[in-house]
Amino acid sequence: MAKNPKIQKEIIICLFLFFCLFSCFLLAQDTRTADNETNPLYEAQDEVLYKGPIHDFFARIDERKDYRYLLAFIFPLFLIMAVLPFLPAILELVRKKDDQPLYVNMDYSKDPRYFDHSFRDKLLANVKNVDQDRAFRVTLSKNEEVVEVCNAANVDDYKFGKNVLFLEGNADITTNMKFLKEVYVTCTTKLHENTILRGILSENDLKIAPHSTIVRWAGSEANIFVGYDCNLGVRCSCEKELWIDLDCQFKSLYGHPIFTHYDENAVLMKINEDQKDEIESEKDSFITKETNLTRIEFDESSDPLARQNIGEEEKEDELRTISDSCIVVRKGESTIPLNSKIDKDIIIKTDAFINRGTLIHGTIKCYGTLEMDDNVTVEGNIFAEKSIKIGANCRIWGDVFSQGSVYIGANTEIGSAGKDKSVIGKHKIRLCRNVKIHGYLLTEGGGKTVMSIGSIGKKEEKEDE
Amino acid sequence: MGMVILVSILRAYILVMAAILFTYTVRHFIFSINRSVGEQKLYYQDILDSDLPYVTVIVPMHNEELVAEHSMENIANTNYPKDRLEIIPIEDHSEDATLSILEQYSEKYDNIHPYVRDTGARGKPVGMNEVMEFAHGDIIIVFDADYLPPKGIIRDIAISFLDPEVGAVMGRVIPSNVSSNLLTKLLDIERTGGYQIDQQARYNLNLVPQYGGTVGGFRRQVALDLGGFNPSIITEDTELTFKLYQQGWKVVYANRAECYEEAPETWHVRSRQVTRWARGHCQVFFKAFFGMIKSNYLKPIEKIDGILLLSIYFIPLIMLVGLFVSLALFFLGKMNLFTSVFIFILVASYSSFGNAAPFFQMGSGILLDGGHMRARLLPMLLFSFTFYLWFISKGAFLAIIDTIFKRVPEWQKTQRFRKK
C-alpha cells in the first residue's frame, strides 16, 4: 500500500469504480456461452439442470426474457452488500478519527507523593497571579479551579466552600467542618473531630482528629498524626513519620516510618465493643501479647537454640533447585519447623506455615497462603499468590507483596530506617498496633488498623478469592 | 479402495485441523474473558524499594542512524539511579553514522559504554552473548534501536526481579507510527490483541507469557548458566523463554511497562519480518518441544499452554494445507457439509496466530485501551490474514528445512522508516 494517504484514498475509489464498471460490462453481455459452444460438460449439466424445480424456474425466466433486468437490480445490490462491510473501515481510513498511538507518559516516574507535589507546584507557580479578591486560577485534574488565598485563622468562614483554599499560617480547623475542595496550608494543620476534607497538604505537621474523613488525599512535608476511626481516602503521605490510630481506613500510605500507635482510650472502647466476639475467636496467647505491648528487638548476632536446616527432612523428589541460591518445596502443606535457619531463597508451591523463631536469609515466595508465627525474621522479601499473615514481633527486612491480603501482627517491623520498602496487598491489609513500616503501603481493596488479626480461616481465604 | 483411503485421510486431516483451530479459538476466548471480566493479577511496578538491582541496558544496533539518537536520548534520561545502571549499545558491523552517534553519547554520559563489533559473525544473539560476559549488571534489559523507552520503564522492569522465581520480564510494545498507513494501523490492532489481552491473560492465569526480546529483561547469570543465546536461532527471545520455563524460572508480563516502537510501513518489510519470526519460532519448536513435556517444573496446564504457544506459527501452514485438502475433496466430489463449515471456522479464527489474535480478542483490547473508531478496521484484517497465511507458512516451511538439513539462517534486520 502506498504511504501517502491521499494516494491510498484514490486507489480505493478507483477499485470501487472498477468493480461498478465491470458489473455493468457483465450485464451488457448479450451472449450465452452455452448457445455458442458445444461444451460436453455443459450439455451434461444441462441435462441435470433441465430437470426438476430449477429447470422450471429458469424456464419461466427464459419465457419472460426479462431476467437481465432483474439481474440489473440484483448484481449492483450484490456488489453493494459485498463492499458494505468494508465501508466503516474505509471511512475511518479516510476520516482518521482514531489514528493516534496509545498515549504513553514518557516522563512518568513512580512517586508516592505525586498528588502532594503536583498540587503544591501548581499552586506556588500561580500564586503570584493573585488578584484583588485574593484569588487566582489554576488547573487541577483537567478542570480550572479558583483558589482563594486567606489567613488560616479565618478558615472557619470557608465551610462548604466551593473553591480551593490557600491558607497562610497555622490552621486550626474546628469540629464538623466540611471542605468540598482541596486545602493547602503553609504551616501546621490541626483538624478537629468529624472534619471532612477532599484533600489537604500541610507544609508542616498535620494532625487529624478522630472520626475525620479525607475523601482523596492528605499530605505533609513533616509528620502526620491520625486519630482513631478516620478514613484517609486514596492516599496519605508525608516526608517524616506517619502515626495512625485504631480503626483507621486507608488505601495507600507513605511515611518514614508508618507507625500504628493506638490511643489507650480507643483501645479500651474497642475492647468493650467487641469483647465477646474477640474472646471467642482469638487465641489467648495472642490477646496476651496485644495488651503487654512489648517489642522484641532483633539481634543479628543471636543464635537461637536448636536451629534446623530445612531440606534435611524433605524427600528428594519434593525438592528441586532452580539455582544455587534457591530451593523449591512442592508437596503437601509445607511447615518450616521451629527455630529453623534457612540461608537461601525459598519457593513453596503450596500453603506454608513458618514456625516461630525461624530465621530466613533470603526471599520467600509462596503459591498458597503464607502464615508466619511470632518472632520470625526474614532478611529478604516475601511474595505470595494468596494471603500473607505475619505474626507478632516479626522482623521483615524486605518487601511484602501479596495477590491476596496482608495481615501484620503487633510489634512487627518491616524495612529499615533510611530505606524504602513496601507492603502491598491486592485485596486488603490489616495492621495491628505498634506495626512499623518504613516506606510504602498499598492495597486495592481496603486497609485498616485493627486490634488483632487472629488466624487466617477458610472464610477469610474465600473472601480473598 | 485407494480412493476410499485417500478420501478418509483427507477428511481425517480436516477433522484434526478443525479440532486444533477450535482449541486455539477456545484458548483465545478464555484469554478475552479473563482480561475483560476476570481478576487481574498485580504486577510488581507498585513496589517502592530503595535496593534496586544493578542493571545493564543493551541496545543492539546495525545501521541505525535514523533511530539511534532517539533511543539513546530516552535511555540516558531514565530516572533509574545512575550508580546502578550501565548502558551498552552494541554497534554491530554498521556502515553508516551509528558509531559516531554512540560516541557522542558516550562522551556526554559516563555510564554509556558502546561495544563495537566489526569482526566475527553478525547478529543480535552473538553480540549479546559477548556483552553478557563482561556486563556488570545482575539484570540485563534489552531495547531495540527503534524503541523509545519512557523515563520510569527501567525501574518498572527491574523491580520484578525481587521475586526470586522471575527469570525474565516482558513489557508492552506500542507502535508509534500508527497513523502512517493501513498496515501500521492493522499492526497496532494486532499488538493490542497480543499484549493487552493475550500476554496479560497468560500472566493472570499463571500460564506462559512470552519474553519478546525487546522492552524486557532477564537475569544475566541465569542466561549464562543456560548457555547464552544460540546464534543459529533467529528468535533468541523465544528460545530464552522456553529454556527458562524448562528450568523452573518464570516469565512475567508488565502491561504498564509500555514502550513505543516503530512498526514496518511496507508490506514487503513486514513480510520479511514475519517470515523471520515464524522461522525462528518454529526452530525453537523443534528444540524445546520435548523439553517442555518432560520438564518437572511445569504444571500440566503450563505444558499445554507452552506447547500451544510453541506450535502457533505452524498453524498457517497447516491451514494452507487444509485449504488444498478441501479443494481436493471438492473436486473429488467428496466435500460434505462439515468440510465447508470447517472453512468458516478456519476463517473464524481470523489471524489467531503469532502475536496476533482472533478478532474478538483485538476488539476487547481496543476497548480496554480506550480506542474507538479503530475497531472498525477489524474487517481489513482479512488482508493481513491472507498475507500471513502465505508468509508465515513460508517461514514455518523454511524452519522445517533448516531443521532437516541443519541450516543456519542468516540474521536480518528490519528496515527503519523514521524521518531524519
Added chain:
Amino acid sequence: MLDYIDLYMKTLVSIWLLIPWVLLTAFLPLPAKFWNKLIFILLADLYGIIFGCIRYIVYIFIFREFSYIFMAPVFFMLVPFFDFVFVVAFYSVFVSNLALKLKKDDSKWGWLY
C-alpha cells in the same frame, strides 16, 4: 450442479445458524446490555440471510452464463470466507459504538491499571 447447490444451501443455512453463536461468544466479554447485543446479532443474521440469497442468484447466473469452472473459486473465496467479513464488520461497529459510549463514563475504567 445439484450437488453443488445442495452443498451451498446447507453451508449457508449452517452459517446462518452459527453466526449468532459466534457473535454471542464474541460479545460476551463486552460490557454492554444484552438487548443491544441481541439486536446486533439479529441484524447480522438478517444481513447474512439476505446476502446469501442475493449471492445465490448471482452465482447461479455466473455459472449458467459463463462457466462452471468458477464453482470452486466462488465457493472457497466467496461463500464461507465472505460471510465472515460482515460478521466481523458488525462486531467492529458494535465495539466502536460501545467504546464511544464508554469514553464518557470514567467509572467503567476503575479497575484498570
